[in-house]
Amino acid sequence: MTYTSHYSVLKKECLDSLLEKHDKNGKWVFADLTFGGGGHTIALAQAFPNSIIYSTDQDPEALENGHNILKENGLEKRVTLIDTNFVFFPNWLEENAPHVKLDGVIADLGVSSHHFDKHERGFSFLGDAVLDMRMNTADSTIKTAREIVNLYSEKDLVDIFKNYGEEKLAKKIASRIVDYRKKAEIDTTKELENIIFHSYPPKQRHGRIHPATRVFQALRIEVNQELKVLEELIPRLLPVLSIGGRLNFISFHSLEDRIIKHSFKSLLKSDLPCQIITKKPILPTEKEISENSRSRSAKMRVLERVKDWPSKNKYKKDFI
Ligand SMILES: C[S@@+](CC[C@H](N)C(=O)[O-])C[C@H]1O[C@@H](n2cnc3c(N)ncnc32)[C@H](O)[C@@H]1O
Incomplete structure (x- = not known):
C-alpha cells in the first residue's frame, strides 16, 4: 500500500507551545489525536525523548502505514497507535489507562494529503x-x-x-x-x-x-x-489534562475554528481552572505557506489547564 506523505502544518509552533511549558527531558504523556502521516507524533517523540504518546486515527490506511513508520523510527514502545474516532479517546483512556493525565494534546483536524491524492477514496x-x-x-x-x-x-x-x-x-x-x-x-x-x-x-x-x-x-x-465530533470532543478533554497540560488545536476552515474558539471560551466557565493562551490564533509563516499551500488556511488555538483561575479571567465572576 502506498501512503502519500503529509506536510505537518504548524509543527514548530505546536512543539514550541509544549516546550514552553515542559522540560524536554521530562517523562511527559502526550496525545496526538490525528496521527495521519505521523508527522506531529514523530516530531513530538523526538523533541521529548522520554515522553510517551497516545496517537489516534480512524483511517485504516493511516493506521497500517502508521505501524510501519513507528517501527522504522523505533517508536513502537513509546507510541501507542489507537484505532478510534478521537471523540471516543477520553473513554479509551478511562478504560485502558485510568490514572493517566495528558501533558499535551495535538489535533490537526480534517483530512490529510493522502485522502485527496489517493483518488479512489473519492474525496477529490x-x-x-x-x-x-x-x-x-x-x-x-x-x-x-x-x-x-x-x-x-x-x-x-x-x-x-x-x-x-x-x-x-x-x-x-x-x-x-x-x-x-x-x-x-x-x-x-x-x-x-x-x-x-x-x-x-x-x-x-x-x-x-x-x-x-x-x-x-x-x-x-x-x-x-467532522463538526459534531469536534464539538463533543473538546469539553471531554479538559478533565484528562494535567495541570499545565495544553490543548493545541489546528483547524483549516472558519467552521472548525469557530467551534474551537467557542468551545475554549465555554471551558472558561467550567469548574476546572483553565486559560486561553492564544487570544488570537497562531498562523503559518509566509515561508510555510510558500512550502505548502495547503497550510494557508491553518489556525492554531491553545488552551492550558491551570491550578487556579487566573485573576484576570473575565468569566470567573460568572460562577463564584
Ligand atoms: C490533517 S491529517 C493529520 C496529519 C498529521 N498531523 C501529520 O503530521 O502527518 C488528519 C488525520 O486525522 C484523522 N482524523 C480526522 N478526524 C478524525 C477523527 N474524528 N477521529 C480520528 N481520526 C481522525 C484523519 O484520518 C487523518 O489521517
Missing part, C-alpha cells in the same frame, strides 16, 4: 472514483457521499452545502442534483463535479477556486460528522 474532484469520502472505510454504517447525494432530500442537501460549504449556489446545485438523479444515480466524483460545474454561470466557472470545492468540503464534513 480531480480524480474519477466512486463518491465515498469516509475516513473510516472499515465502518459500513457510515453514509458515503454517494448515498448522501442520491438519498438526501433537496432541502437537506441545500442545508449541508450552505452550512458546511458556505456555498452561495447551494439551492441551484441541490436542485440540479435532484433533477439528475431522476434519470440516473450519481456515482462518481466526476459526475458530481460536472453537475456543480454546470450549475455555475459560464463566467464564474474558471475562478481561483474550482466551483466544486465548497460542495465537496460540505459532503466530506457531513460524511464524517
Whole structure:
C-alpha cells in the first residue's frame, strides 16, 4: 500500500507551545489525536525523548502505514497507535489507562494529503472514483457521499452545502442534483463535479477556486460528522489534562475554528481552572505557506489547564 506523505502544518509552533511549558527531558504523556502521516507524533517523540504518546486515527490506511513508520523510527514502545474516532479517546483512556493525565494534546483536524491524492477514496474532484469520502472505510454504517447525494432530500442537501460549504449556489446545485438523479444515480466524483460545474454561470466557472470545492468540503464534513465530533470532543478533554497540560488545536476552515474558539471560551466557565493562551490564533509563516499551500488556511488555538483561575479571567465572576 502506498501512503502519500503529509506536510505537518504548524509543527514548530505546536512543539514550541509544549516546550514552553515542559522540560524536554521530562517523562511527559502526550496525545496526538490525528496521527495521519505521523508527522506531529514523530516530531513530538523526538523533541521529548522520554515522553510517551497516545496517537489516534480512524483511517485504516493511516493506521497500517502508521505501524510501519513507528517501527522504522523505533517508536513502537513509546507510541501507542489507537484505532478510534478521537471523540471516543477520553473513554479509551478511562478504560485502558485510568490514572493517566495528558501533558499535551495535538489535533490537526480534517483530512490529510493522502485522502485527496489517493483518488479512489473519492474525496477529490480531480480524480474519477466512486463518491465515498469516509475516513473510516472499515465502518459500513457510515453514509458515503454517494448515498448522501442520491438519498438526501433537496432541502437537506441545500442545508449541508450552505452550512458546511458556505456555498452561495447551494439551492441551484441541490436542485440540479435532484433533477439528475431522476434519470440516473450519481456515482462518481466526476459526475458530481460536472453537475456543480454546470450549475455555475459560464463566467464564474474558471475562478481561483474550482466551483466544486465548497460542495465537496460540505459532503466530506457531513460524511464524517467532522463538526459534531469536534464539538463533543473538546469539553471531554479538559478533565484528562494535567495541570499545565495544553490543548493545541489546528483547524483549516472558519467552521472548525469557530467551534474551537467557542468551545475554549465555554471551558472558561467550567469548574476546572483553565486559560486561553492564544487570544488570537497562531498562523503559518509566509515561508510555510510558500512550502505548502495547503497550510494557508491553518489556525492554531491553545488552551492550558491551570491550578487556579487566573485573576484576570473575565468569566470567573460568572460562577463564584
Ligand atoms: C490533517 S491529517 C493529520 C496529519 C498529521 N498531523 C501529520 O503530521 O502527518 C488528519 C488525520 O486525522 C484523522 N482524523 C480526522 N478526524 C478524525 C477523527 N474524528 N477521529 C480520528 N481520526 C481522525 C484523519 O484520518 C487523518 O489521517
